[in-house]
Amino acid sequence: MSSDKGRMTSAQAWVLGLASLASFMMAMDSVVVSTALTTIRRDLTASTESLEWVVNAYNLAFAVLLLTGAALGDRLGRRRIFSSGLAVFTVASAACALSPDIGALIAFRALQGAGAAMVLPLSLTMISAIFPPQQRGRAMGLYLGFTGLATFSGPFIGGVIAEGLAWQWIFWLNLPVGLVTVVLTARRVGESVGPNDRFDLVGVVLVTLAAFGLVWGLVRGNAAGWGSAEVLASWVLGAALLVAFVRWEQRTKAPMLPMRFFRARAFATANPANFLVFASLYGTLFFMAQYFQTVLGNGPLGAGLRLMPWSATLMVCAPIVGRLADTFGERSFVIAGLLLQALSMGWIALVAGIDTSYPVLVPALVVSGIGLTMAMPAAQRAVVGAVRPQEIGQASGVFMMLRIFGGVLGVAVTVAVFSSRGGYASPEQFTRGFTAAMTAVTGYAALGVLIALGIPGRRPAQAAGSVPQGAQTPKDAAVAGSSPAGD
Numbered sequence: 001m002s003s004d005k006g007r008m009t010s011a012q013a014w015v016l017g018l019a020s021l022a023s024f025m026m027a028m029d030s031v032v033v034s035t036a037l038t039t040i041r042r043d044l045t046a047s048t049e050s051l052e053w054v055v056n057a058y059n060l061a062f063a064v065l066l067l068t069g070a071a072l073g074d075r076l077g078r079r080r081i082f083s084s085g086l087a088v089f090t091v092a093s094a095a096c097a098l099s100p101d102i103g104a105l106i107a108f109r110a111l112q113g114a115g116a117a118m119v120l121p122l123s124l125t126m127i128s129a130i131f132p133p134q135q136r137g138r139a140m141g142l143y144l145g146f147t148g149l150a151t152f153s154g155p156f157i158g159g160v161i162a163e164g165l166a167w168q169w170i171f172w173l174n175l176p177v178g179l180v181t182v183v184l185t186a187r188r189v190g191e192s193v194g195p196n197d198r199f200d201l202v203g204v205v206l207v208t209l210a211a212f213g214l215v216w217g218l219v220r221g222n223a224a225g226w227g228s229a230e231v232l233a234s235w236v237l238g239a240a241l242l243v244a245f246v247r248w249e250q251r252t253k254a255p256m257l258p259m260r261f262f263r264a265r266a267f268a269t270a271n272p273a274n275f276l277v278f279a280s281l282y283g284t285l286f287f288m289a290q291y292f293q294t295v296l297g298n299g300p301l302g303a304g305l306r307l308m309p310w311s312a313t314l315m316v317c318a319p320i321v322g323r324l325a326d327t328f329g330e331r332s333f334v335i336a337g338l339l340l341q342a343l344s345m346g347w348i349a350l351v352a353g354i355d356t357s358y359p360v361l362v363p364a365l366v367v368s369g370i371g372l373t374m375a376m377p378a379a380q381r382a383v384v385g386a387v388r389p390q391e392i393g394q395a396s397g398v399f400m401m402l403r404i405f406g407g408v409l410g411v412a413v414t415v416a417v418f419s420s421r422g423g424y425a426s427p428e429q430f431t432r433g434f435t436a437a438m439t440a441v442t443g444y445a446a447l448g449v450l451i452a453l454g455i456p457g458r459r460p461a462q463a464a465g466s467v468p469q470g471a472q473t474p475k476d477a478a479v480a481g482s483s484p485a486g487d
Contacts, residue, residue, distance in 0.1 A: 008135075011188075012135075014184075014188040015126050015127060016127055016143060018188065018189060019124075019127050021177065022123060022181050023119070023123050023143070023147040024146055024149070024150045025150075025177050025181075026089060026112075026115075026116040026119060027147045027154075029093070029112060029170075029171075030058060030154075031150070031155065031158075031285065032170055033055060036162040039166075039167045040105070040167050043167065044099075044105065045102075050103075050106065054106060056219040057110040057113065058110065058112055058116075059219070060212070061111070061114045062113035062114075062117050062120075062404055063117075063211055063215045063408060064208050064212045065114055065117035066117045066121055066397050066401040066404065067211075067256065067257065067401055068117070069118040069119070069120075069121050070121040070396060070400075071200065071203075071204055071256040071397070073118075073121070073122040074193060074394065077192070077193055078122045078125055078129075078192050079126075079191045081118050081122055082119055082123065082189075083182055083186060085115045085116065086119055086181055086185070087115075087178075087182055088114060089112055090178030090179060090182070091111075092114075092115055093172070093174035093178065094172070094174075094175055095111070096108045096109060096112065097168040097169075097170075097172045120400050122396075124143075124380070124392070124396035124399070124400065125392050126192070127140065127143055128384045128396065129192055136384070137324075137330075137381045140380050141320070141321050141377045144373075144377045153304075153308070155289045155300075155303065155307055156301070156304025158304065159299070159300035159302075159305075160301055160304070162300045162301075163299065163300055163301050200255055202248055202252070203249055203255060203256040203257070206241055206245035207256070209237075209241050210238050210239075211238070211401065212238070213234045213235065213241060214234070214238035214239070214242070217235040218405075218412045219412065221416065222412060222415050222419065226416065246259065256394065257397075258391070261386070261387060261394070261395060264387070266330075266385065266456055267387065267395065269452065269455045270330065270380075270382035270386075270452075271383060271398060273334055273375070273379055273451045274375070274379035274380070274383075274402065274403060274406070275403065276338070276448030277337070277338065277372065277375045277379065277445075278403045279406040279409050279410030279413075279441075279444040280345065280410060280444040280445045280448070281341075281372060281407070281410070282407035282411050283410035283414035283437065283440065283444065284368070284438070284441050285307075286414065287414065287434055288307060289303040290303075291430070291431075291434050292306050292358075294430045295354055295431055306358055307365070309365040309369060310365055310366075310369040310372075312369075313365075313366050313373065317370055317373040321333060321377060321378070330385075331378075331382075332457075333374045333375065334374070334448075334455055335449055335452045335453065337371040337372060337374030337375025337376070337378065338445045338446075338448040338449045338452055339371070339445075339449050340367050340370055340371025341371035341375070342446045342448075343367065343371075344365070344371065345364070345438050345441045345445065346439075347364045348361060348438050349439045349442060352431060352434055352435055354428055371445075379452075382455055383399045384396060410441070414437045414440050415437075417433075417436050417437050417439075418433035418436060419433065420433075420436070421433045421435075422434065422435075422436065
């Protein structure tokens with residue numbers, strides 16, 4: 001797998017690089033469109049609700065198909081499904097750029113989300129399978145440092161395109177990256193599969209419909225009303241199907257998601273903690289750029305530039321944090337990271353006003369970037385370390401789905417809080433809503449700290465050599481059967 005000195009092999013580098021590149025492209029696409037919505041509205045004469053669906057169609061398809069993508073990869077071949085998802089995403093990107101109206105754009109954004117759901121959980125699986133436990137934290141730190149940069153730099157890149165190019169270039173840029181990644185994956189990444197069990201079709205259908213119902217209620221809550229029949233029926237149906245899914249998975253001999261995963265304390269606590277990491281992240285990201293534009297008077301490009309302290313912090317800290325998590329364990333990093341996020345957003349909630357200068361906000365943005373960089377890879381490492389190597393695909397699917405749910409919930413609830421206290425009529429009104437929204441974001445992170453206290457601690461000796469729960473033993477390695485082809 002790796003050299004005695006712990007240096008990355010060529011095969012590991014190819015898997016990490018290609019998985020990170022694909023994930024960067026898809027994470028970027030989930031946020032970059034936000035700063036081009038005004039241009040899209042003018043060009044396609046779209047309503048406000050249609051613009052919301054340009055964003056939500058991607059997230060909805062992404063969230064409801066994540067577990068299905070992971071299950072297909074384990075059954076049919078991880079590289080095969082990963083490459084197929086890349087191809088779907090790339091073709092859908094071209095279709096988005098060629099869309100003649102807003103309806104077509106929304107449909108092809110959903111197709112992009114479906115492609116991303118085939119790629120992202122398997123990118124985690126391939127990385128986790130080829131890196132041994134003592135190297136996994138560093139690898140995930142590098143992976144999240146690269147893909148997280150897409151989330152943080154997306155508004156800036158979207159601002160550049162919105163001001164200097166046509167909005168279609170947001171999607172055209174995916175074409176060369178997608179094509180190159182598909183070709184290199186076929187040449188440099190070996191095939192691997194999960195356990196040789198029969199495909200859990202009933203489980204796939206139940207969890208897909210359950211996720212659709214729950215996410216539909218979240219994305220429609222602000223428009224239709226949180227107490228509307230549509231939203232309540234969506235949640236009731238989603239919850240009922242989720243209960244049916246759990247009961248089915250407990251009975252079937254080949255579950256797509258073994259319920260015993262949740263008996264592992266690391267899995268049961270790191271997942272909801274990471275859910276709240278992303279609720280806080282996306283709630284912040286949704287409003288911070290708008291604050292810079294609506295209150296401080298910046299344009300899209302200027303707002304994107306003012307978010308760059310997040311990006312710079314992430315790139316510098318992520319590899320370091322991943323390596324330290326290998327030595328000291330995940331618990332302290334998840335707790336400390338969420339605590340820093342809560343403190344930084346709490347500070348912004350206190351000082352933000354119509355006359356606040358940007359330098360006053362910079363320290364909080366840097367601290368927030370450090371906190372998120374600490375929490376994300378550590379939570380991810382805790383989840384995949386709680387299961388056997390051949391089950392990493394299933395665990396990764398749950399992790400990614402809950403991450404997207406966290407982002408959807410974070411935006412939906414934060415928008416509701418904002419709307420209850422403020423609006424867009426004036427900078428003063430926006431600031432009132434923004435302060436309330438940042439208070440809510442602080443609350444997500446603070447709740448995450450309490451949940452993260454339940455993540456089991458890990459002695460440095462375990463990370464250095466002995467085998468913790470779910471780590472890869474020689475027997476497990478033989479079962480996992482993951483060996484990339486070629487250097």
